[in-house]
Amino acid sequence: MRTQVVIIGAGPSGLLLSQLLHLNGIDCVVLERKSADYVLSRIRAGVLEQGMVDMLERAGLGQRMHEIGLPHDGFRLAVGETALRIDLKRLTGRSVMVYGQTEVTRDLMQAHAARGAQVIYEAEAVTPLDFDGDQPRVTYVQDGVTREIACDFICGCDGYHGVARASVPKGAITDYEKVYPFGWLGILAHVPPVDHELIYANHPRGFALASMRSHSLSRYYIQVPLDTPLEAWPDAAIWDELKRRLGEEAAARMTTGPSIEKSIAPLRSFVAEPLRFGRLFLAGDAGHIVPPTGAKGLNLAASDIHYLSEGLIEVYREKSEAGIDAYSARALARIWKAERFSWWMTRLLHRFPEEGAFDARMQQAEMDYLAGSQAAQTSLAENYAGLPY
Ligand code: FAD
Ligand code: DHB
Secondary structure: OEOOEEEEOOOHHHHHHHHHHHHOOOOEEEEOOOOHHHHHHOOOOOEEOHHHHHHHHHOOOHHHHHHHOEEEOEEEEEEOOEEEEEEHHHHHOOOEEEOOHHHHHHHHHHHHHHOOOEEEOOOEEEEEEOOOOOOOEEEEEEOOEEEEEEOOEEEEOOOOOOHHHHHOOOOOOEEEEEEEEEEEEEEEEOOOOOOOOOEEEEEOOEEEEEEEEEOOEEEEEEEEOOOOOHHHOOHHHHHHHHHHHHOHHHHHHOOOOOEEEEEEEEEEEEEEEOOEEOOEEEOHHHOEEOOOOOOOHHHHHHHHHHHHHHHHHHHHHHOOOHHHHHHHHHHHHHHHHHHHHHHHHHHHHOOOOOOOHHHHHHHHHHHHHHHHOHHHHHHHHHHHHOOOO
């Protein structure tokens, strides 16, 4: 088989790229290791920046998002004794959209199915080959048979543990990494959210986040040690912890109920540089990871795809490689700023086991500075709402 672009991974990066390329008349095949149901069962991000909302609209995917997504003009922060609302709309003129990654992926899958796009699920042993020359190809195994696709470009949209970055010769890509000494335990429950906006809290017992997927579906997170298994967290213990960490007022309003999903995610900052090797490109989690504080992971995947799709469209439309040559540097300039913001917000809102009373005072001072400074709030708000593409 031959196509123009092979995309590895059918997460949001891969499917969004495939959709944008298709709209511009470029052929592609998406190879995904898991089943479509498995991809949809992963509960991940929940907050979309305006830039990503605009992109989804351009990709013809705005309708359901605008019907059931929840625009949020601000969010709440609580650190120690200080509580503060960040008014995104007033400070930046922009808001964010609460619309889960699962729904974005579902919309993308439906658009692909409607046009009979080539998305091959349960493709095993996907292997990118010869991407340092001008005749790259990708092999994979389906139903026990090895198949090959020749192409012009390979896009690694296959997440942090994917095969694309791992296929690049050692030394050609530099990794920058920071691992945090705790994780986030997330639960999803069919209960109304505790507030109409998100609440991020730093309590002496650790971080907590009250989020949502709809008016009747809540998503909560707490900071947990990484050495405690999920089984040590029955639902009742999580609700108790949320009530303590989010404070008395929220606790009094909180509706609890059985969890329908529960998982622990480690926190990591990671960047691979550059995001290109020959005719292989990395995008989304394949090239970088942020800790989830600040909700940047999915949004960064979207901005990568913006730059990469522009570059690839330019190749076929204008016979110019200027866009793909600039891809890595353009994407990384935005990625590093989101890395900084996610790292900063993680430091502000978590209890670090190795840190003592001085560090707790620094967090309190940072928060008090924020509470008293419109300039500091604007800086936080413009990063949260999303820096320009
Ligand atoms: P992914 O969504 O990881 O998609 C990659 C796809 O590639 C997957 O479908 C995978 O099965 C496939 N794949 C992998 N290897 C291969 C292979 N060898 N061959 C073929 N296919 C392959 N961000 C937030 O903003 N907020 C959150 O709350 C949040 N929570 C998260 C929780 C977890 C557990 C994780 C892992 C991430 C979370 N993120 C969150 C980050 C956000 O979900 C990601 O940034 C986003 O999923 C990136 O999309 P992606 O398409 O680049 O990668
Ligand atoms: C969600 C996740 C985040 O990391 C965040 O900062 C806000 C919301 C969520 O899953 O709803």
